[in-house]
Amino acid sequence: xxxxxxxxxxxxxxxxxxxxxxxxxxxxxxxxxxxxxxxxxxxxxxxxxxxxxxxxxxxxxxxxxxxxxxxxxxxxxxxxxxxxxxxxxxxxxxxxxxxxxxxxxxxxxxxxx
Amino acid sequence: xxxxxxxxxxxxxxxxxxxxxxxxxxxxxxxxxxxxxxxxxxxxxxxxxxxxxxxxxxxxxxxxxxxxxxxxxxxxxxxxxxxxxxxxxxxxxxxxxxxxxxxxxxxxxxxxxxxxx
Numbered sequence: 001x002x003x004x005x006x007x008x009x010x011x012x013x014x015x016x017x018x019x020x021x022x023x024x025x026x027x028x029x030x031x032x033x034x035x036x037x038x039x040x041x042x043x044x045x046x047x048x049x050x051x052x053x054x055x056x057x058x059x060x061x062x063x064x065x066x067x068x069x070x071x072x073x074x075x076x077x078x079x080x081x082x083x084x085x086x087x088x089x090x091x092x093x094x095x096x097x098x099x100x101x102x103x104x105x106x107x108x109x110x111x112x113x
Numbered sequence: 114x115x116x117x118x119x120x121x122x123x124x125x126x127x128x129x130x131x132x133x134x135x136x137x138x139x140x141x142x143x144x145x146x147x148x149x150x151x152x153x154x155x156x157x158x159x160x161x162x163x164x165x166x167x168x169x170x171x172x173x174x175x176x177x178x179x180x181x182x183x184x185x186x187x188x189x190x191x192x193x194x195x196x197x198x199x200x201x202x203x204x205x206x207x208x209x210x211x212x213x214x215x216x217x218x219x220x221x222x223x224x225x226x227x228x229x230x
Contacts, residue, residue: 040224042117042203042222042224043203043205043219045218048218088155088156100161101219102155103155104155105153106155
């Protein structure tokens with residue numbers, strides 16, 4: 001089964017609202033990343049949080065990591081229509097080899113004006 | 114632009130055709146990856162190349178054949194594909210280090226949308 005699993009699978013909000021999505025994983029990790037994908041395009045890296053960090057901010061993004069629960073959350077504040085995309089968490093497991101990231105199936109976010 | 118270019122963007126091929134996907138990165142990275150993305154499924158890592166050496170082959174069928182002539186270019190040669198191989202194929206690169214797992218941020222191309230008829 002996949003290492004990272006996002007929840008919810010889909011999220012629909014209005015502009016200005018906050019969007020929160022969660023990621024759970026199974027094995028010990030070096031770090032966890034969040035990526036964004038616009039429809040039919042490649043993934044774009046958003047933020048990386050290391051296993052010894054608990055919270056990180058980047059602009060309107062806030063990421064938390066709870067290694068005891070093997071979970072992470074991504075919060076997008078004051079969402080905009082341009083935030084409409086799929087969001088993926090990716091984990092870098094301690095035991096994995098070269099550059100191997102495990103991606104979840106993603107959360108599809110729709111922000112309506 | 115992410116610095117990773119994939120061509121073609123769209124490809125339609127029959128089950129008996131042979132085609133190749135191309136990926137080029139202008140970031141000075143030395144690790145490159147092929148992923149398959151099917152609808153409603155997580156990204157599947159197919160191959161990893163680090164310093165032109167294949168370091169990961171994730172049980173990919175032999176009808177997919179990768180080639181990495183140098184650190185900037187990566188190809189995926191396709192032959193006798195099946196309809197279930199229809200997907201978005203993504204290439205990525207990262208700053209790997211020789212002798213150390215390339216646990217870095219990956220930069221993705223826009224992908225090749227492949228349809229197998």
